[in-house]
Amino acid sequence: MASARAIYLADWVLPIVRPPFRRGGIVVEGERIAAVGGEAELRAQFPDALVRDFGEAALLPGLVNAHAHLELTVLRGMLEDLPFVTWLATLTRLREGLSAEELRESARAGIIEAIRSGQTTIADVGATTAGFEALCESGARGVFFHEVFGVRPEEAEENLRGLAQRVAALRARSDAGSRVRVGVSPHAPYSVSAPLFRRTVEYARANGLPLCVHIAESHAEVELVRRGQGEFARIYERRGLAWRAPQVSPIRYLYDLGVLAARPLLIHGVHVDEEDIGLIAQSGSTIAHCPKSNAKLGQGIAPLPEWLRAGIAVGVGTDSVASNNACDLLEEARFALLLQRAHRASPTLLKAETMLTLLTLGGARALGVQAHIGTLEPGKAADFIAIALAGAHVQPADDPAAALIFSARGSDVCFTAVGGRVLFDGQSVTTLDEERVRARLREIRARLRSLLARALG
DSSP states (O other), rough: OOSSSSSEEEEEEEEESSEEEHHHEEEEEEEEEEEEHHHHHHHHHHHHHEEEESSSEEEOOOEEEEEEGGGGGTTTTTTOOOOOHHHHHHHHHHHHHHOOOHHHHHHHHHHHHHHHHHHHEEEEEESHHHHHHHHHHOOEEEEEEEEEOOOOGHHHHHHHHHHHHHHHHHHHHHOOTTTTTEEEOOOOTTTOOHHHHHHHHHHHHHHHBEEEEESSSSHHHHHHHHHHHHHHHHHHHTTTOOOOOOOOHHHHHHHHHHHGGGEEEEEOOOOOHHHHHHHHHHTTTTTEEEEHHHHHHHHHHHHHHHHHHTTOEEEEEETTTTTTSSOOOOHHHHHHHHHHHHOOOOOTTTHHHHHIIIIIHHHHHTTOOOTTTSSOTTTTOOEEEEEOOSSSEEEEEEEEHHHIIIIGGGGGGEEEEEEEEEEOOOOBSSSOOHHHHHHHHHHHHHHHHHHHHHOOO
């Protein structure tokens, strides 16, 4: 339980909505922020409050992970150096070989890593309910997007009925109030038929559910949608599936199907042109940027500066550790910035402050929850973190934004709270049994190794 009133202080405070300032903090009353200001001001205004001083650290809003797959955590490092379509097929076979209990443990391991690295809100996408359960158990805030698949047009209604039943069950089970929302995710153009896309969008809009789609991620996807060729087209042919390429970009395909009208969260968006960016911006759709996953799978560099110039709400996501290997948003933001500067040969492109905003308020905007989280302001949810700045790899730290983006890492996080509740106290995650989860993960991994050998055999 959160204390009735507490002051949290640090050498640096980064509210995001205003410049960083020295020696200050926030006051938390129950689940919300009551005040933000300098140390002397807060102590004078709230003389009876409990005080915790993090000292040589930065106090800032909790980080928002705009895209993750918590249930895949156990697959970290198992799918190395594979072509995208082979990687995807192998991942699917391994996931199908895991029991519901094993997937839950995998998701718990993922949420532990996320909380320890300062993530207070996670947009998780899952083919099973494991991620939803982990979010609810952990005390983290989030959106769980339940995936739906189905490439046969004649099975669209059946696919939708199954999704609707599962989503209804999740909403009935949720004891997390508004902390964990449920949404839906028609997976991607190569795994969802046009009728299923349309019906899922209709269902989401009728029920007020958030929507997300993996889109414009791979060269193979573009080949399928634009030309009806490539690896996905060959898979369709082997399965006897008829496919008539719409001969447009993947983004235009979603627009023509009416998907963009639902203002979805678009995941990846690597292969987009000027017209696509215009369609995204005009529709009010948002983007989850996953630069490390895009790079590791060899799919390209997304046009982050162009998205921002177009006024699109962009959040940063880690994707799964099956494609990234780390659930660390500070590392993700650093990689994103450096990759863009190297690609454009510009030492001034983007700023540390820009990336820090994308990790917090940007992610909140991408998920449509900026009224509640993403900044340190009175009245907002007390979702905040402290990041130590005392390490040799960070010092000296006169510019806190630069220190966080260019030097700090997830392991420097020393405190994580959601709604005023402490989830990570600097030693351990308070809501889950970390040792038990780690031990179980090792057991599952041992079984997976033989399954992987068969999948690649």
